[in-house]
Amino acid sequence: MSSAVIDTMTTYEEFNELREKIKNQVSSVKKISDEIELSESFRNNLERMEHIVASEMFKVMVIGSFSRGKSTLINALLGEKILPAKLTPTTAVITILKYGPTPRAILYYKEKLDEPVEIPIEQLKQYLEIPRSYYKNDDSRISSSIEMVEIYYPLDLCKNGVEIVDSPGLEEDEVRQRITLQFLNKCDAAIVVLSCLQLLTLPEEHFIREELLQRGFDHLFYVLNYGDSVTKDDEDDLWDRVTSKLGKQERSFLVSSKYALQGKLTNDQVLLQESNFMPFELELENFLVRESGKVKIKSSQKILMQFINDLIELLNIKLNILEKSKLEDLEHLEKNSLFVRNQFLKERNM
Numbered sequence: 001m002s003s004a005v006i007d008t009m010t011t012y013e014e015f016n017e018l019r020e021k022i023k024n025q026v027s028s029v030k031k032i033s034d035e036i037e038l039s040e041s042f043r044n045n046l047e048r049m050e051h052i053v054a055s056e057m058f059k060v061m062v063i064g065s066f067s068r069g070k071s072t073l074i075n076a077l078l079g080e081k082i083l084p085a086k087l088t089p090t091t092a093v094i095t096i097l098k099y100g101p102t103p104r105a106i107l108y109y110k111e112k113l114d115e116p117v118e119i120p121i122e123q124l125k126q127y128l129e130i131p132r133s134y135y136k137n138d139d140s141r142i143s144s145s146i147e148m149v150e151i152y153y154p155l156d157l158c159k160n161g162v163e164i165v166d167s168p169g170l171e172e173d174e175v176r177q178r179i180t181l182q183f184l185n186k187c188d189a190a191i192v193v194l195s196c197l198q199l200l201t202l203p204e205e206h207f208i209r210e211e212l213l214q215r216g217f218d219h220l221f222y223v224l225n226y227g228d229s230v231t232k233d234d235e236d237d238l239w240d241r242v243t244s245k246l247g248k249q250e251r252s253f254l255v256s257s258k259y260a261l262q263g264k265l266t267n268d269q270v271l272l273q274e275s276n277f278m279p280f281e282l283e284l285e286n287f288l289v290r291e292s293g294k295v296k297i298k299s300s301q302k303i304l305m306q307f308i309n310d311l312i313e314l315l316n317i318k319l320n321i322l323e324k325s326k327l328e329d330l331e332h333l334e335k336n337s338l339f340v341r342n343q344f345l346k347e348r349n350m
């Protein structure tokens with residue numbers, strides 16, 4: 001399917017028809033893949049492809065390192081302090097924000113036998129914040145019994161099946177990173193939250209290249225947060241750094257989520273203006289209303305194509321090996337390798 005066809009795709013029926021076709025193609029590819037041993041990145045892409053086509057929802061993950069202001073940014077979108085946002089770590093859970101006429105919060109437990117529990121939304125912070133006495137030593141060892149939180153809120157942005165996902169910080173500890181990366185496979189788009197005060201650290205750059213771009217995320221929003229902490233003079237340098245590290249990015253915004261939240265809470269238009277949050281909010285809204293359907297189709301097609309090409313290449317390599325070498329040759333090579341390994345182990349122990 002050419003992208004020209006996608007651009008003219010108008011009706012919901014056409015969209016659904018296309019999705020059905022891709023779903024069938026994905027399941028054919030899955031059947032082939034089940035017969036072969038796959039690498040980690042192969043499996044990630046296969047999982048992501050299956051989730052994207054199967055889900056009716058459009059999930060946007062807010063992602064970034066510890067304390068870049070991810071939860072504050074979501075609170076600023078809500079105009080209310082719903083999510084815990086602190087300098088200290090919070091429980092490593094995925095929080096999914098969905099549209100609902102009245103605010104509600106539901107906790108899902110790791111123990112599948114435990115039924116989900118609805119709690120008063122204003123108590124959410126008490127459930128997710130780690131008590132001060134715990135993180136004195138090693139907070140990474142604190143494991144929460146909560147796996148996921150679902151929040152319903154009358155946020156227009158989330159109408160029509162859009163879900164906004166708050167994720168535990170990257171590179172804080174392995175547990176948080178694993179939870180976030182696993183959930184990333186279920187998401188359609190991402191908002192990368194960076195801080196002007198530590199713009200694009202090496203791990204952040206690595207994450208964007210190796211995890212996001214590798215998974216085929218190509219409609220990224222970049223938010224340079226903590227805009228209140230830099231002067232006008234610093235701005236050009238910040239943009240230069242972004243461009244030199246990531247190339248020219250259309251969807252990048254220098255904002256202060258803190259001012260935006262404060263501005264909305266106190267109805268302070270000057271502070272809201274100063275936060276520079278509105279252009280970001282507007283662009284996000286536009287993107288979600290106008291492009292989410294197309295993005296779902298385009299990303300599925302892109303990942304599917306890439307996946308098929310990689311699969312063919314992998315099969316070619318395997319076939320080449322089989323063609324060029326007889327079974328006895330391979331057995332001989334294996335025997336030699338085992339011999340060298342034994343020698344190595346013996347000498348190492350001497």
Ligand SMILES: Nc1nc2c(ncn2[C@@H]2O[C@H](COP(=O)(O)OP(=O)(O)O)[C@@H](O)[C@H]2O)c(=O)[nH]1
Pocket residue numbers: 064065066067068069070071072073084085086087169225226227228229255256257258259
């Ligand atoms: N000055 C300033 N502080 C911010 C901003 N955004 C978040 N913070 C503060 O940074 C801390 C961490 O924010 P949080 O949203 O919990 O970060 P997360 O770990 O990425 O979710 C909190 O104390 C926030 O109030 C901002 O734009 N400017």
Ligand SMILES: [Mg+2]
Pocket residue numbers: 070071072084085090167
């Ligand atoms: Mg947070």
